[in-house]
Amino acid sequence: MPKKRSGGGLSSTQQAAKFLGVSVLAGAVMAGIALPAVGALGLAAKGSVESFDELPANLKTPPLSQRTTILDADGGQIATVYSRDRTVVDLKDISPFMQKAIVAIEDSRFYEHGAVDLKGVLRALNKNARSGEVSEGASTLTQQYVKNVFVEEAGDDPTKVAQATQQTLGRKIAELKFAIQVEEELGKKKILENYLNITFFGQQAYGVEAAAQRYFSKAAKDLNLQESALLAGIVQSPSRYDPVNDEAEATKRRNTVLARMAAVGDVSQEEADKAAKAPLGLKVSKPKNGCITAVNDAGFFCNYVKNVFLNDPVFGKDAKTRAKLWNQGGLTIRTTLEPQAQASVHQSLQDHINASDEVAAATTLVEPGTGKIVAMGQSKPYGSNAKEHETEINYSVDYAMGTSAGFPTGSTFKPFVAAAALEEGRPATQEYPSPYELTVPSPIQTCGKPYTNEDGAKIPNENESEKGPYQLKKAMALSVNTYFIEMVADIGLCPVTKMAEKLHVRQGSGKQMPQVPSIALGTESVSPLTMASAYAAFANRGMYCTPVAIEAVTQRVGDTSKSLQVPKSACSRAMSEKTADTINALLKGVVDSGTGQQAGLGDRDNAGKTGTTDERRNAWFVGYTPNLSGAVWVGSATQQVKMQNITIGGVYHDLVYGADTPGPIWKDAMTGALSGKEAGSFVPVHIPDPKEKDEDGGDKPGGGNDNGNGDGNGGNGGDGFLGGLTGGGNDGGGGTEPTFPDGFIRGNGNGGGRG
Known part of the structure; x- marks a missing residue:
């Protein structure tokens, strides 16, 4: 009885044939039958690779995922991000040694055969039959390239990746079919160029340019003989021949490539021997991927840019389309971030608060009239290492864009109430009794059912000595709570919430402001970006502009680059010029002689408002000049820390106020950001x-x-x-x-x- 062979009774020759994707059709392939002429094979390919119906119709220029570069407003690099670290280069920018090395070791007859190397198939079948196992494949460089395109198209979907690499008849037939198309349409040089740009070289490096940078910190065009041989040898098994983790195995593989190059006449035996004796000469550069590599505390802004891209319909009709475009990469994104402003914010935060403090701070600066976000930073470093006090939560933005729900704003909400009252016709000299403690009036008109104080809620001022009557200017300067509750009771809640909507002031969750009197005292959670943008409307004489972070985007596609549309700031009138000018005068009084004196910018026209919430869990300063608006929040992200008897940035505080901690942070950040820039002036209003x-x-x-x-x-x-x-x-x-x-x-x- 014949000895039973492994593989379900198949001979080693049959097993090898099946591995090569020809199985019972092996005879037809080896006989030279032209695959495209065989309709049955086309049907078999279609039926066996249904999951690849999204393959590009033309493989001349497949969409290779590349690194994306994020730049600041001056063109300086903030960070590079990628799903696959790849920089596509032309063949002329790849060392001739590298070109010869990859051909010699992977497909030495590349320039002699077509898409399918029949001699190679026969050689592999014969060798595998003699060894009793699959010890040699027969894929040409073109076939390998096509398979890599399958993998590239699969992206990060593990199911599709498995389908793209499975050793099945259908997949192999599809590979052969496309290989013939590629050979007919591209030509050998373009195939080699595409192959060297698409293949994986280990250590997160896709394509030869990224590999040259990763292992030798140089461009692909500058690779010498032994360096080229090393990289060419890695391709067969990037993990096994990884020179970083196994230098001996990598050296052995490199020398195999050198010997092969000598055997096919690419180099002399003397050159090969000399190169084989040389050390590997590694000069490894660590992958610099993601917003964690950003400079000047710009990691949070970098992540915000990514979230804008993934959420804004201008970059694609749905989330899947936008994610595919982002992962494909090859983008150059020029942002609104100004290096001077960002450096100033970063330094100010470092000077006033430590990363190890039990509370954190976040600062955002916005340009009035354009909506440009020019700086965004926080005291906790960007990252995932909690032991180093890092966080990936962006405290400056809403939950949808940074997983922070915002923070109660305290008295920084009061200017919105004042703006609503002025728009309703109340004079800037409006006076209310403003007792130390006030039972919230009832009912209060809303946009619907009136508010009623069913529980008899009372609102006190900060100190018993705060007793009215007060007029608006003084009430704003002193931040008198009962005054603004009386103002809300007078004009109703509907004008206040409508003003908030005009200024795009919503809760960090995205919800509108509730129609309850307590909103006047800043009980709802709002992000620093939202507050900075809203106050920018005061500086812009009543015109609100939506915040923007991206100025321009270009994408490299094949050998060319194209510009993409980007989100534009939308400006709309939120209040009259007179109202805005009046608010400016009121808030100028806050920093001149009110609660915000510690944040004053001296001779430069500036205005702002302090805010402190119950039990000192949050402290704010939001302020602006005619050409820059900024918000600073200090507190605990979990809202569990009461800032009483606390040390922040090495400074002890009995009680933390909006003026004594956020105020100086704002002052220093703004001073540096505005250094050398025109001061500008508010339109004066006499109150x-x-x-x-x-x-x-x-x-x-x-x-x-x-x-x-x-x-x-x-x-x-x-x-x-x-x-x-x-x-x-x-x-x-x-x-x-x-x-x-x-x-x-x-x-x-x-x-x-x-x-």
């Missing part, structure tokens, strides 16, 4: 002080009858703010001036005057 009269009236600030809050000689009425600030009148006895919330200095003299 009368309470009871302001002509020069002879004697009742101006300091005139003796304006601001006493008690019974001092300064008279009755007001709250002691202006009289105490300017001096010149009796402010209730001229008492001591302790520091109150948000760094504002107030008097505490007889009669309650405040300096």
Whole structure:
């Protein structure tokens, strides 16, 4: 009885034939039958590789995935990102040694045969039959190239990758069919060029240019003989012949390639022997992939750019199309990031807060009138190593773009309430009683069913000494809570939420602001980018512009590059110029003489607002100049840390306020970003002080009858703010001036005057 062979009774010759994809058709192939003329084979290929119905109709210029380069506004590189590290190069930019080495070891008869090397098939069949196993394949360089195209098309889908590489008759027939097409249409040189650009060389390097850079830190055109032989040898088994992990095995394989080159006459035996004695000469460069490689803390901005690309319909009709384009790469993305501004933000954060602190900070700067995001950074480094205090959560943006849901904004929301009131016709001198504590009025009109205070909720001011009546300018400067609740009760919630919508102020989750009075005090979570963009509308005299991060995108396709459409900023009027100018005057008062003095920029026109939330879990400063707007948030991402008796950046704080921590971060970031740039000015708006009269009236600030809050000689009425600030009148006895919330200095003299 004949000895049973492995493989279900198949002879070694039959097994080898099956491996080669010809099985019972091997005789026909070896007899030289032209495959395209055999209709049955075409049908077999179609039926066996249905999963490849998305293969390109023409393999002349397959869409090779390449690295994408992200640039700043000046053209400097921020980072490179890729699904496959590849840089496509022309054949003329590949060393002749490399071209000869790959042909010698992979398909020495490449220039002599067609798509199928019948001599190679016969040789492989004979050798495999004698050895009793599949010890030699017969795929030509063209066939290998086609298989690599199958793999490239499969992308990162493991099922498709398995189908692209499976040793089946259908897959092999499809490979042969396309190989014949490629041979007819491309020619040998183009096939070799495409092969060297598509094949995998290990260590995350796809294509010879990436491989040359990875192993030798040089361009493919500069590879010498022994370097070329090493790379050519890796292709057969990138893991086995990896020179980084197994130098001995890689050296042995390199020398095999050199011997083969000598055998086919590409080099002399003397040249081959000399090269074989040379060391490998590795100069390995680590892969620099992803936003983690970004400079100046720009990793978060880099990731935001990626998310914009994957989410904006301008880059594709659906998520799958956009993801395919991103993964294919070959993109050059020029962004709005300004190196000077980004470096300033990075330095400011480093100067004021440590990565190891239990709280974090995030800063975003936006250009009014264009929506350009010019800087974005945070105190926790970008990355996934928690031990190094890294995070991949972008605190500056909404959840959909960075997995952060935003943070309660505190009093930085109050300017939106004021803008809504001004648009409703309230004067800039609007006055409300503003007691220390207020039961929230009820009902309050909304866009629908009125709000009612069913629980009898009460709102206090920061300190008991804060008692009205107040006018808008002073209420904004002191950030008086009860004043803005009364303002909401007066104008209704609908104008406030409509103003928020016009300014694109939504919760970090994407939801609209709820129609409840507490929104006036910043109880809802909003991202720093949203706040910076909204305040930019004040600087832009009422015109809101949507934020943008991408200026231009080009994509390399084959030998050419094409420009892609990019998202454009959309500008719309959110409020009148008069309203915006008035808000600017109000918020200028905050940094000139109110809670935001620690953030003031000196001679440069600037305005802003502080914000601190319940239990000091969040602190904000949002401010702007005529040509730059910025938001700074400080707090715990989990909202679990109360910033009381806490050390931040090496500085101890009894209580953290918007002025004393976010304020200085904002000031330093803006100062550096604006250095050397034109200052610009706000359109001036005069807002009368309470009871302001002509020069002879004697009742101006300091005139003796304006601001006493008690019974001092300064008279009755007001709250002691202006009289105490300017001096010149009796402010209730001229008492001591302790520091109150948000760094504002107030008097505490007889009669309650405040300096």
